[in-house]
Amino acid sequence: MRRINIIDAAIILIVLFSFYSFITHEPSVNEQVDEYYYSGSQIYKATNYMNYLDSKGFLYDTYVKGYWWSDYLEFDETGYVIDTGQGSFILLRSNGELVTIGGRMSYKEQIGANEIRLKIKTKSTVSYRMYAQSFPGLENYFATIEDTASFLDIFDIDDIAITSSITFDYGESPTAVFIAEVNDALRKGLYYVKDTSIADTQNGLTLSFSQASIKELAKMENILNEYGITIGNVFSSDIITIVRTGTEIGELDKYWIKQHITDNLSSIIDDDENSIHIRL
Numbered sequence: 001m002r003r004i005n006i007i008d009a010a011i012i013l014i015v016l017f018s019f020y021s022f023i024t025h026e027p028s029v030n031e032q033v034d035e036y037y038y039s040g041s042q043i044y045k046a047t048n049y050m051n052y053l054d055s056k057g058f059l060y061d062t063y064v065k066g067y068w069w070s071d072y073l074e075f076d077e078t079g080y081v082i083d084t085g086q087g088s089f090i091l092l093r094s095n096g097e098l099v100t101i102g103g104r105m106s107y108k109e110q111i112g113a114n115e116i117r118l119k120i121k122t123k124s125t126v127s128y129r130m131y132a133q134s135f136p137g138l139e140n141y142f143a144t145i146e147d148t149a150s151f152l153d154i155f156d157i158d159d160i161a162i163t164s165s166i167t168f169d170y171g172e173s174p175t176a177v178f179i180a181e182v183n184d185a186l187r188k189g190l191y192y193v194k195d196t197s198i199a200d201t202q203n204g205l206t207l208s209f210s211q212a213s214i215k216e217l218a219k220m221e222n223i224l225n226e227y228g229i230t231i232g233n234v235f236s237s238d239i240i241t242i243v244r245t246g247t248e249i250g251e252l253d254k255y256w257i258k259q260h261i262t263d264n265l266s267s268i269i270d271d272d273e274n275s276i277h278i279r280l
Helices: 004-028 040-056 138-155 176-189 220-225 253-264
Strands: 035-037 060-070 074-085 089-090 100-102 111-120 125-128 132-137 156-167 193-201 204-213 232-238 239-243 277-279
Touching: 035 040, 035 204, 035 239, 040 060, 040 089, 040 111, 040 239, 060 089, 074 100, 100 176, 132 138, 138 156, 138 232, 176 193, 176 220, 204 232, 253 277
Parallel strands: 100 111
Antiparallel strands: 035 111, 060 074, 060 111, 074 089, 089 100, 125 239, 125 277, 132 232, 156 204, 156 232, 156 239, 193 204
């Protein structure tokens, strides 16, 4: 019997190493990447991906490391992006302050970024349109939205965001200064909300919000009460609802979700195939 020489041993080691690399690497092919890193000079690429995530309804935090242009002091914070521009974005800080972020060579923005990280909190999203209707108060409004989405609990609902507006009676005609103060308080008091505003209309006061987490909107009533605004019956426009899940939805689950809406929720949700979007 031929003895194994050094060359044979080397070949066997290479084969074993290749096999080990294959079996350890293969499962990671389909794993979702939950964090993306960009340097300050890659800010255009970063904002493009922010726009992509926003269009799909994914929730993410944004970490920025850089410096203030005003005094060159370090900026090192995680916040929530509420808007993007060409090579810049607006970050909502945890204290409610808004700051503009640019790249390393920016000069118009407040912060020059050296490092940007997007930390994605959502695995999948399901978005649909709920029909306009009236509600006997905010509590019922939020409860109806949550109850309608409850069939997706099997995918571990992490958050529900809505884009809509509600109108309610208000006895007085508020001044522009008063409206501005309330809008400022809402912006500072609500996180994970792309945009929110209150306006005086012919039918009363109208509150509008965009991609607003209903967990955050639950704080809205207390903020308004501080300004003497009490919300009774409300009329809601169509509600674009984004259900964010902690478990990734499978390809085959898409058909079940759409069929469930058609069979059980078509009186509340537009069940047209083109109005239901599921992002994996």
